[in-house]
Amino acid sequence: MKSTNGLALKRGQTQKPVSQTGGGSKKGIAGKLILYFLLTIAAVMQLFPLVWLLLFSLKNNQEIFNLPPLALPEEIRWNNYVKVWTSGNIDVYFVNSIVVTLVSVVLTILLASFATFALTRMRWKLQPLVLGLFMVGLMIPLHSTLIPLFILFQALGLIDNLWSIILSYTAFNLPITIMILLGFYYALPREIEEAAIVDGCSVNRMFIRIILPMTSSVMVTAAIINMIYNWNEFVFVNTFISSDTLKTLTVGVQNFVGQYSTDWGAIGATLMISILPILLAFLIMSDRIVEGIAAGSVKG
Known part of the structure; x- marks a missing residue:
């Protein structure tokens, strides 16, 4: 009986760190997911002004003041770039x-x-x-x-x-x-x-x-x-x-x-x-x- 209890105790001792390791890995994965989510939001916020400026440069005055900031223009005006360059x-x-x-x-x-x-x-x-x-x-x-x-x-x-x-x-x-x-x-x-x-x-x-x-x-x-x-x-x-x-x-x-x-x-x-x-x-x-x-x- 003593030997059986000893084996059971040893098994319990060896199994306990395994459960802790599994919990720790889950916490680590959750932390990484949260970090990636926050970094993605930060990246989108950094790219938002560039996307807005690109759409802004492809519109005329009427579309700039009447359409929402991220709305596509009725006609993409690449001639704005040609005009400023020439x-x-x-x-x-x-x-x-x-x-x-x-x-x-x-x-x-x-x-x-x-x-x-x-x-x-x-x-x-x-x-x-x-x-x-x-x-x-x-x-x-x-x-x-x-x-x-x-x-x-x-x-x-x-x-x-x-x-x-x-x-x-x-x-x-x-x-x-x-x-x-x-x-x-x-x-x-x-x-x-x-x-x-x-x-x-x-x-x-x-x-x-x-x-x-x-x-x-x-x-x-x-x-x-x-x-x-x-x-x-x-x-x-x-x-x-x-x-x-x-x-x-x-x-x-x-x-x-x-x-x-x-x-x-x-x-x-x-x-x-x-x-x-x-x-x-x-x-x-x-x-x-x-x-x-x-x-x-x-x-x-």
Whole structure:
């Protein structure tokens, strides 16, 4: 009897964790389903403005104001896109936006990488002061600098010149870009630099061939943030640029706003065209971020 009870007890002990494991797995599945449901709702909410803007760009003024937001137009008007691309100078604005954005992003990332390397991997007397000055730049309101910048660019002959926009974007994006890079640079192991120096590598060569490849993931992240800001910026372009051939998309959309009438369908088409490059760039670079983080990790 004792042996039978012992076997029964052992069986009970072995069966108890099985029931707990089954309950835990059910709870885990339920939790995943809830998480996926919430993520699906969030994704639908994020896509709703894009779907609404696409339908908005395919309607005329009467349909925009009389039909529900998600209602299909009576006639799909792709000619809105043809109109803004041919007669609205959107092709010129589009090229200007690409040039200004790419040049500003490259300059900002390079200068921020140089500054962050000097602030985190070198020792010099004014290092804390310079880092503090860069961080103070985060607290300067953009609008408070418009008049001083206008006077400065006017003296340099850069008013109505794309370089006034590029320099402004680079200067204002430097502090936030350096702040993004700081944490990553502080985490880099110094053993790699010491080994490179022992092998006879100079500081410049070490920065280009070792540090920059290791920080590619965080540079891509900073580039996306800079790209979104530069592409959507309005105030600097509207202040420093007056020629129609040098305007960007954000300012060029005003061409379809008249004194007595406004072509809302053309405005929607322009906004849709301006959104597509950012969406494509983010979809392409988002995978690069994950790959860069995995490749840039240091294994012991």
